[in-house]
Amino acid sequence: MTLTQLSYIVAVDKYRHFATAAQKIYITQPTLSMQIQKLEDELGVLIFDRSKSPVVPTAMGEEIVKQAKLILSGAKHIEDMVAVQGDSLKGTFRVGIIPTIAPYLVPLFLKPFINKYPDVELIFEEALTAEVLKGLNEDYFDVGIIATPTEQHMFEQDLFLEPFLGYVSSSHELVKKDKLCIDDLYKEDLWLLNEGHCFRDQTMKICKKNNEKRNKAPIIFESGNLETLKRLVEQDFGITLMPYLAMNDYDTRCENGVVKEFEDPVPSRKIRLVYSREFLKKNLIEAFAGVIKDSIPKELVSEDKAMVIE
Template sequence: MTLTQLSYIVAVDKYRHFATAAEKSYVTQPTLSMQIHKLEDELGITIFDRSKSPVIPTEIGEKVIEQAKTILKESKQLSDIANFKENELKGTFKVGIIPTVAPYLVPLFLRSFLKKYPQVYLIFEELLTQEVIEQLGNDQLDAGIIATPTDQSFIYTEDLFVEPFLGYLSHNHPLVEKEKLSVDDLDRTNIWLLNEGHCFRDQAVKLCKETTKKNNSSPIEFKSGNLETLKRLVEQNFGMTLLPWTAVQEFDSNCANAIVKEFEDPVPSRKLRLIFGRKHLKQTIIAAFKESICSSIPKALKTTDKRVLIE
């Protein structure tokens, strides 16, 4: 019995498909299937009912898989212990980060963190909020960065900063003449929003009194999971979108491609949070990671005056 074999049965249980599990485990399907057969032979049981589609665990297989998850989690903790020293930060640190934060926040602190802690190997993965929480629960991540509160009992939360929303308008948009936007403006404008599942979309919808479909008079329907795509649409003179402050690094209210508008007080904002599941072992890396982020953000984000959280 090996940890690799245990990871394979956990993968098949997760994806309920041998080919997909093999792909996600970076092995061929015959290799994965052979190793699972070996484990079943060693234990003298059948872990998966292969007659079903999708494949499902047998009754005894479910118990084996749960124990496998525990063993894999404990093996990771052994690695953490081996790499942990009070006076030295060392080891792999895997972070899940939502797509509306990753491209704007990570470049702000990455270079300084790596320079200060060269023995920490950072792995970032862009995930939706729910995926970050699930992977923390499965011990697949060491930490996550999200923009909504979570009430999961196994998750610890540290606040990072509060980030204002901005309006990003095409030059021919009717609101460009306003000095600042108000929340009431948003119920009568054309607003491009992200796909469902993105917390920034949910926050934007809370600001709007009507849905995008009802408001949007454009003959175009565009579903996107990327804020940069929505920005490009605005820059081609199609409506407007909402952006987090960090998405407009050097914002100029009269930039060449589009117009950036601030909101009147109280400014709608979101709170960025660092979340993690284990409070021991990698606590020193977590603390250093948070300190690096907070010391690297622009001064404008270090105040919460006259901001209202949209969560």
Template sequence: MTLTQLSYIIAVDKYRHFATAAEKSYVTQPTLSMQIHKLEDELGVTIFDRSKSPVVPTEIGEKIIAQAKIILNESKQISDIANFKEDELQGKFKVGIIPTIAPYLVPLFIRSFIKKYPNVDLIFEELITSEVLEKLGNDQLDAGIIATPTEKSFIYTEDLYVEPFVGYLSHSHPLIEKEKLTINDLDRANIWLLSEGHCFRDQTVQLCKEIQDHKEPSVEFKSGNLETLKRLVEQNFGMTLLPWTAISEHKDSCSNAVIKEFEAPIPSRKVRLIYGRKHLKKTVIQAFKESITNSIPSELKDNDEKVLVE
């Protein structure tokens, strides 16, 4: 029995197709099938029912796959323990981060982190929340940064900061004369939204959910990028909501649109660091968290009068 064989049966269980599992495992299908047959012969059991399409595990196969996941996760901790010692951090550290946080947060702390920990290779991947959780569960990531709570039992959470929302308005918008916005000012039909799957879209919709008699917008634009929505507003079309970090650097210099803060209670989101391996908590996880919290602006450390939207 080898770790490679265990990884192959986990892949087949995930994709329920031998060819797809082989492709995702970067091997040929005959190689993957042969290794799984060897494992079945060694154990004297059939792990997969190949008569069904898609392929499914047998009853004993389900138990073997569950144990295989535990074994693989535990085996990866050996290299982690060796790489991330108490007195020195080194090796690769893979982080999944959602697109509405990545371009605004990463530049704040990355220079200080790599200067302090030059032997850690940071690898960032922009993903929506569901993808971060899936890859963390599959041990494809070491940590994630998201803005919604998670109820996954294997996930550990560290709060980083609470970030307020602001309105980003075109010069012709009806709310332009208001000094500050209120939650009651929001009209879902008059706000540019991110495409489905982005938690920031869900949070915006949640703020608008009690407003009645929505009109359908004359133009619909599905985007996964806040910067695209900002450009639309700057072309004198409507408004959007933005996290505070998306406008902090340009707050005083923006001339193509108008930034409006909210009156209390201020709609906000909590940004969280998540991970799935306990033993990293005292080393790289804490070093990573400290670099972030030490680098964020003071405005994000004040939680007074903020109401979380999750």
């Protein structure tokens, strides 16, 4: 029995599919299957019921997976304790980050961090907020980057406030306004992300009013990707809200949408670094947060005249 084999059964338990688990941990499916079969033969029990789809652990398999998680967590603690010794920062650092932040924030700080801390192996995984928090509780992630407060026992560090922006099609009536007001917005007018995204929930909180005066557009489209919503606006369909960093490299020469700021107080979301264990990798967490804060646009540092939407 090896730690590698235990990590394989935990991966299959998580994804409930051998091929998906192999892809997620960057090995071939035959290797994954062979090692799990070898462990089952050694223990003399069947860990997974392969006749079902998705794959599920057997009754004994569930108990084995629970113990495997505890063993892997203990091994990780030992690695962490060694990694934080001395002056240099090193080791693996796994980050869970929500999809409405990842593509816009990570490119800003990735190269500065790697240049400054070349011995740290960064691993990023996009996940919804609930999945990030679950991963932190299970010691799968070292830290998470999210945009809502946590209700669980977590340590939090504020990174910055990110304003909401309106993205309006060129023919929309709001394109004539210098700045948007919250009272301009109606829920049914906006393109929204799928349920499960905190950005959708925050958008709905900003738009407190239902559509009482306009005819609803003959299209219903909810996306899991902010870029899709951008493209809809650019095809002259309505309006959506965007986080500031998503429009940071917006080029008015190439697009048909119009970016609109909000009047004060500007609705904003608070971007947070969250983690579940304060005593391990504390210096690495502080270094990570410091590079992010040094890499973001300076206009995001100020909290003046902001209305935080949680």
